Structures are given as structure tokens and as C-alpha cells.
Amino acid sequence: MASKSNSTFSVLGSDLTITGDIQASADLHIDGSVEGDIACSSLVQGETSTVKGAIKAESARLAGTVEGSITARELVILKSARIMGDVFYDALTIEQGAQVEGRFAHRDTKAKASAAPQGGTKPELTVAG
Incomplete structure (x- = not known):
């Protein structure tokens, strides 16, 4: 499986709907x-x-408007972002001024929220300003 190229990306321009x-x-x-x-x-x-829809990504850097749930391992919400929906994350950074209407929840990759060991992985929240 040699198709693991990190240089590949796609751009959807501002004129596209x-x-x-x-x-x-x-x-x-x-x-x-x-x-x-x-x-x-x-x-x-x-x-x-x-x-307008759900977003699922390993990493996401959001600066526009999102109406829907967001699931990301590493999520950055910039100050120009307007989010209406629930946010599921492993690591979260929110710039001062960003607007989010919804709930934040740390993703539990093992689905063992009640059996988490002491000193296990803790949610990381960073406030950029």
C-alpha cells in the first residue's frame, strides 16, 4: 500500500457550491x-x-460557518468560526472570539468512560488568545 502520500490535497474554491x-x-x-x-x-x-452537515476528520482547522456535528482528533476553531452543533475532540484549541452553540465532548476511543484508570489520558483544552 504505497498510496500513503501526505502531499495530496484537494481545494474547493469560494465560487463552488x-x-x-x-x-x-x-x-x-x-x-x-x-x-x-x-x-x-x-x-x-x-x-x-x-x-451544513457533519464533519469527521483526523485534524480540522475551522474558520467559517458549520451547521452540524464535528468529530476530530485535533480540532482548531479560529476566531472567525461560527459553529452550531456538537463538537467531539481529542485535543481542542479555540481562539478568543469564536462562537460555538453546542456541546463539547472529549472522544472516548476505548468506549470505557466509566472504567478509565486514574492518571489516564485527559482531555486537552487550549485557549488561544
Whole structure:
């Protein structure tokens, strides 16, 4: 499986409006509008971008508007972001000024929330300012 190239990425320009789900094995940069769910390795969302649907990514850097749930291992919410939906994360950074209407929940990769050992992995929250 030699198809593991980190140099591959796709760009959706600000003039694009897509209706439907997007699944990408590559990194994705979105400046346009998407009505549908997005699943990719790494997502970068521009300030003018709007996403109406769920986002699932290993890492996501959001600067635009999202209406839907977000699930990411590493999530950065920039000050220009407007999020309406629940946020599931492993590591979270939120810039001062970002707006989020929804719940935050640390992802439990082992699905053993009640049996977590003392001193185990703890949620990481960073406030950038």
C-alpha cells in the first residue's frame, strides 16, 4: 500500500457550491459552500466557507460557518468560526472570539468512560488568545 502520500490535497474554491457528501482520503481545503457530510484526513475551512452537515476528520482547522456535528482528533476553531452543533475532540484549541452553540465532548476511543484508570489520558483544552 504505497498510496500513503501526505502531499495530496484537494481545494474547493469560494465560487463552488456542493450539494452531497464528500469523502476524501487526501487533505481538503474548503472555501466554498457544502451541503452534506464531510469525511477526510485533514480539513482546513476558510473564513468565507459554509458547511451544513457533519464533519469527521483526523485534524480540522475551522474558520467559517458549520451547521452540524464535528468529530476530530485535533480540532482548531479560529476566531472567525461560527459553529452550531456538537463538537467531539481529542485535543481542542479555540481562539478568543469564536462562537460555538453546542456541546463539547472529549472522544472516548476505548468506549470505557466509566472504567478509565486514574492518571489516564485527559482531555486537552487550549485557549488561544
